[in-house]
Amino acid sequence: GQQVMQIPQYQHVQEGEDFTTYCNSSTTLSNIQWYKQRPGGHPVFLIQLVKSGEVKKQKRLTFQFGEAKKNSSLHITATQTTDVGTYFCVFGNEKLTFGTGTRLTIIP
Amino acid sequence: GAVVSQHPSWVICKSGTSVKIECRSLDFQATTMFWYRQFPKQSLMLMATSNEGSKATYEQGVEKDKFLINHASLTLSTLTVTSAHPEDSSFYICSARVLANSYEQYFGPGTRLTVT
Numbered sequence: 169g170q171q172v173m174q175i176p177q178y179q180h181v182q183e184g185e186d187f188t189t190y191c192n193s194s195t196t197l198s199n200i201q202w203y204k205q206r207p208g209g210h211p212v213f214l215i216q217l218v219k220s221g222e223v224k225k226q227k228r229l230t231f232q233f234g235e236a237k238k239n240s241s242l243h244i245t246a247t248q249t250t251d252v253g254t255y256f257c258v259f260g261n262e263k264l265t266f267g268t269g270t271r272l273t274i275i276p
Numbered sequence: 277g278a279v280v281s282q283h284p285s286w287v288i289c290k291s292g293t294s295v296k297i298e299c300r301s302l303d304f305q306a307t308t309m310f311w312y313r314q315f316p317k318q319s320l321m322l323m324a325t326s327n328e329g330s331k332a333t334y335e336q337g338v339e340k341d342k343f344l345i346n347h348a349s350l351t352l353s354t355l356t357v358t359s360a361h362p363e364d365s366s367f368y369i370c371s372a373r374v375l376a377n378s379y380e381q382y383f384g385p386g387t388r389l390t391v392t
Contacts (some may be wrong), residue, residue, distance in 0.1 A: 201379055210369055210383040211320065256319065261379060262308065264371075266320045 172257060172267040180273045187244040189270035191257030199259065200233055200240045203266075206253040211266075214242075214255075249274050278304050278374045282384035289360055289391055297355045297387045299326075299370030305350035306372035310381070311343075314367040326353040326370075360391040 172193050181187050191200065199218045203211040215224055217233035217240060224231045230243045240257055252274050257267040279302040289295050299309055307328045312320040324345055325333040332345035344356040357364055369386040373379075 199379060210386050211371075212383070213380045216379050262373070263310070263322055263325060264320075264381060265322070269319050271317075 172259060172265060174255075174257060174267040174270050176270055177268065178271045178273075180275060181247055182275045183249060184246050187247050187251070187272055189242050189255050189257075189272075191240040191242075191267050193238045193259065196237050197259045198237075198261065200237075201258040201264075202231060202240075202242055203256045203258055204253050205256065205269075209253075211256060244272075247272070247274055249276060278302075278372075278382045280370065280372055280382045280384040282368075282370060282387050284387060285385060286388040287390070289389070291361055291391055292359055294356055294358045295360055295389060297357070297368055297370075297389075299353045299355070299372075299384050301351045301372050301382075304372075304374050306353075306374075307350060309347060309353040309370055309372045311345065311353075311355050312369045312371065314369060314386075316367075320369065323355075328353075357389065360389070362391045365389055365391045 174191050201216045202214040204214055205211045215231050220237050221235045222233040228245045232241045254269045254271045256269045258264050281300045283298045287295055309326040311323045313323050314320045322335050323338045326345045326347040328347045328350050334340045342358055347353040367386050367388050369383055371381040371383045373381050
């Protein structure tokens, strides 16, 4: 079946530094979604990308979908302590398949 | 936004007993809900798709006789872990879609199950 790998698995950054997580699929995806899960919490939907090469921004967050629709990235500019959590790329129309996730910790 | 609740938020049970977890959509109707399991520091794994008024669809490797799912109404799905064992200890999360034409899913707060 389809597999979605994320790198890095863990990322520790100083507050104010940038952060990027990458998502790679073995097959072409019809869409990609990103979710954030705070420690002890549940996943919360961030965004959905559908078009090849699509770029979307949400304040300090920039999401990209690769031209071949096999990879995606999430970039956070000037991280804040509220950005702490695990970021998952997810694919699927109804049944969701979660990527392996990237756990972000912030050093104040 | 749409709200999904789960009850209980955490439960401790003895090995061999059964535990029921409820998932409710509070302000919308959900013909389909999903059940996930998440072990510590791991990703979410889809266990089954719960369909209102019909049998649940289980993912490969998930025992349907052990994880009983009932979707009795458009706002309630239940997951019963039968004859629980310590290896069933995990974080169980349900989700639902609000709109049929939207990919976005809303997740419940999760239920942490500890089997002693």
